[in-house]
Amino acid sequence: MDVREGEIQGNLEADEFESQISHLALDIGGSLIKLVYFSRNNGSSIEDNGRTKHPVLGGRLHFAKFETSKINDCLEFIHSKKLHLGGFRRHEAPASDKILIKATGGGAYKFSDLIKEKLGVSLEKEEEMSCLVAGANFLLKAVHQEAFTYMDGQKEYVQIDHNDLYPYLLVNIGSGVSMIKVDSDSKFERISGTSVGGGTFWGLGRLLTRCKSFDELLELSHCGNNRVIDMLVGDIYGGLDYSKIGLSSTTIASSFGRAISDNKELEDYKPEDVARSLLRMISNNIGQISYLNALQFGLKRIFFGGFFIRGHEYTMDTISVAVNFWSKGEAKAMFLHHEGFLGAMGAFMSYENHDDGDSMNHQLVQQFPVSMAYPGRKICCSLNGNLNDNESIDCAVLQLSV
Ligand SMILES: Nc1ncnc2c1ncn2[C@@H]1O[C@H](COP(=O)(O)OP(=O)(O)O)[C@@H](O)[C@H]1O
């Protein structure tokens, strides 16, 4: 089981916690299942522009993930915490079909029957790209220190100007990669994608290194040296730079290229060198394709999400260098703290489209200050802004009478 928030009960006693859960959303991807859910604290009230007082549900957004291949563990987790009761209700439906949980990703289709059978709830499917965009827009606007750059070991938070966020390119590196041009809160287009993504890294890495987990593979790549396997420009040019076309002797000329002439077998290479080379190849390639798409559509800002990144320094550094190199410093790679939860967050946001006569008559609002709640949304979540240690985030639900 790979749950980021094993520690969620740290905030509340289990019983208390379970009774206060509302709104569970799922993103069931090719590799991982992501969960976002809201737990309530005690109510209070805030004023809307100093005039109307609205009741407020203080609470927390929680984030958790499981491997898709271990979906039964995930369903058990949901069941044990009674998270499945946190959907919306169709009052007119028969008892067995009353609760709907928002879900996105291919698994919302693939596992719909299994979830119905095990949890007795139906899935209300939300389109994956819309959810990614809604989640990214929301997190970028609502969470302080959501976006950052990473280059040469330096992490720098990016202040998001709500009036100058669009257009941008969203690159979601999940099992595969989707590239989405985001023009506004509601306008976007998936402009490209590549099948060489996180699933490729993990799949090939597992075969080549015999690592048992993704994190083990990432860790291994920390201490590897890609030069042992990659063919560098210097290997071809007798140690020289190829300055005429701007390539230094240390630039990779051909990923894994040395393996053709070394007369070695796979066992002769250190797994850490293989892992390093693979990570660099995939990250570089995604960075380059992303930049080319950004160039084609005149986009200067590129946000990278998806769990391939995993907050891993070397991955981010490689992507940043690729974007910087190809754009000659014109475009910038930025990363998102909630990288892999964009789709689940977007599915969570889509509860705003439902009025079940209960807790959906509300807005999740920016508590401080209220005016930052962005318009045109019933749920415009958030937050004091800061993330705490267990990755859950404080937020407030403003209950509106509609
Ligand atoms: N614990 C993990 N198990 C498997 N893959 C992981 C894990 N952590 C990170 N990854 C990487 O994240 C990718 C999945 O990212 P994600 O954004 O969840 O996409 P998807 O929606 O396709 O599951 C995997 O292909 C792998 O590269």
Ligand SMILES: CC(C)(COP(=O)(O)O)[C@@H](O)C(=O)NCCC(=O)O
């Ligand atoms: C099919 C997908 C949208 C599914 O999303 P995922 O589970 O990988 O996050 C994604 O894998 C993808 O965009 N693949 C690349 C396909 C292509 O454009 O060639």
